[in-house]
Amino acid sequence: MKGILLVNLGSPDSPTPKDVKKYLGEFLMDERVIDIPFIARAALVKGIILKTRPKQSAAAYKKIWWEEGSPLIVLSERLQKKLQNQISLPVSLAMRYGSMTIKKGLQELVDKGVDEVLLFPLYPQFAMATTETITVLAEELRQQFFPNLKIESVPAFYNKPDYIEVLSDSIKRHLETKNYEHLLFSYHGVPERHIRKSDITKSHCKIDGSCCATPSKAHEFCYRHQCLEVTRLVAEKLQFQEGTYSTSFQSRLGFDPWLQPYTDRTIERLGKKGVKNMAIVTPAFVSDCLETLEEIAMEGQEIFHEMGGKDFTTVPCLNDDNAWVSLLSKWINAWAMIETIQS
Numbered sequence: 001m002k003g004i005l006l007v008n009l010g011s012p013d014s015p016t017p018k019d020v021k022k023y024l025g026e027f028l029m030d031e032r033v034i035d036i037p038f039i040a041r042a043a044l045v046k047g048i049i050l051k052t053r054p055k056q057s058a059a060a061y062k063k064i065w066w067e068e069g070s071p072l073i074v075l076s077e078r079l080q081k082k083l084q085n086q087i088s089l090p091v092s093l094a095m096r097y098g099s100m101t102i103k104k105g106l107q108e109l110v111d112k113g114v115d116e117v118l119l120f121p122l123y124p125q126f127a128m129a130t131t132e133t134i135t136v137l138a139e140e141l142r143q144q145f146f147p148n149l150k151i152e153s154v155p156a157f158y159n160k161p162d163y164i165e166v167l168s169d170s171i172k173r174h175l176e177t178k179n180y181e182h183l184l185f186s187y188h189g190v191p192e193r194h195i196r197k198s199d200i201t202k203s204h205c206k207i208d209g210s211c212c213a214t215p216s217k218a219h220e221f222c223y224r225h226q227c228l229e230v231t232r233l234v235a236e237k238l239q240f241q242e243g244t245y246s247t248s249f250q251s252r253l254g255f256d257p258w259l260q261p262y263t264d265r266t267i268e269r270l271g272k273k274g275v276k277n278m279a280i281v282t283p284a285f286v287s288d289c290l291e292t293l294e295e296i297a298m299e300g301q302e303i304f305h306e307m308g309g310k311d312f313t314t315v316p317c318l319n320d321d322n323a324w325v326s327l328l329s330k331w332i333n334a335w336a337m338i339e340t341i342q343s
Ligand SMILES: C=CC1=C(C)c2cc3[nH]c(cc4nc(cc5[nH]c(cc1n2)c(C)c5CCC(=O)O)C(CCC(=O)O)=C4C)c(C)c3C=C
Pocket: 009, 010, 011, 012, 024, 032, 033, 034, 053, 057, 070, 072, 123, 127, 129, 130, 188, 189, 190, 191, 194, 251, 253, 284, 285, 288, 289, 290, 291
């Protein structure tokens, strides 16, 4: 029997420094997140980051935490439940980090009689820190604990026309009554080094602003290209005028160069330039989370107001939007059908 495992990033068990420290320790010790040699990574994470960041991050988590738990987990659970109501195959949910492990998710499916899993990383764009770390871990777990299980992974879906349509409709619906001058597409950032590492041609990526617009097979794994494409395709679909929208990258950590322009500086620039009403959408995230609810909706808004801006509108992530759930069930049913025909 076939089954589906949705996988998102994960959150701490509670917004306390102790639980945040445990969660960040697992997250940041992932070699595909902080991609430096083990000894240096352990020194940086355990010796520096985990000494101060858990307290700071716990305070941020406290501001956005819901009675039912972490927004990212609660929203992912709502998505899984709605999807399960539309699909006859078992649908489970796991997180790459934290208590809802991929191992538990696979076990849950196996216990229901599943022997073929569609592994669905909930990320529109590929990144080694997101999609790749999920598929690599799932394969390691398969080899170690579930040798008879067949696992197939869903690749990045950033440019699928039906995804762009659902995202564009959501943006349009949420901004219909808003009189905004500029729409900022803010994506989670990654260090520039990650983009070069994921370049399968080893020669295409220049991070100079031009390579991502030049056709290349490197784009199958280029996070920057895939983010820029989402902006371009949505702008084309919604017929945005040049100059009324732009792309930026948020949530940088450490001192390495990350993808630019940075979101906080872009908001600052827009405010300084005299933009009074702006809107912001975050298409790297399928579920609202700390990075959208605190960093953008709270901190971003504060920056904009300090710079003289007035209206700051955030477009929610797709979360458990009905059109999004229907699209996911369409993709999953197509997979189940093709697999059945082939076998
Ligand atoms: C598009 C998805 C994401 C990418 C790419 C990504 C890369 C990445 N992240 C960090 C460090 C942190 N990220 C944190 C939170 C966080 N990151 C994502 C998604 C991506 N990260 C999400 C959905 C969240 C929110 C989780 C939640 O519980 O709501 C955090 C923790 C919070 C904090 O202390 O600021 C860190 C740290 C790195 C280093 C990285 C690069 C490769």
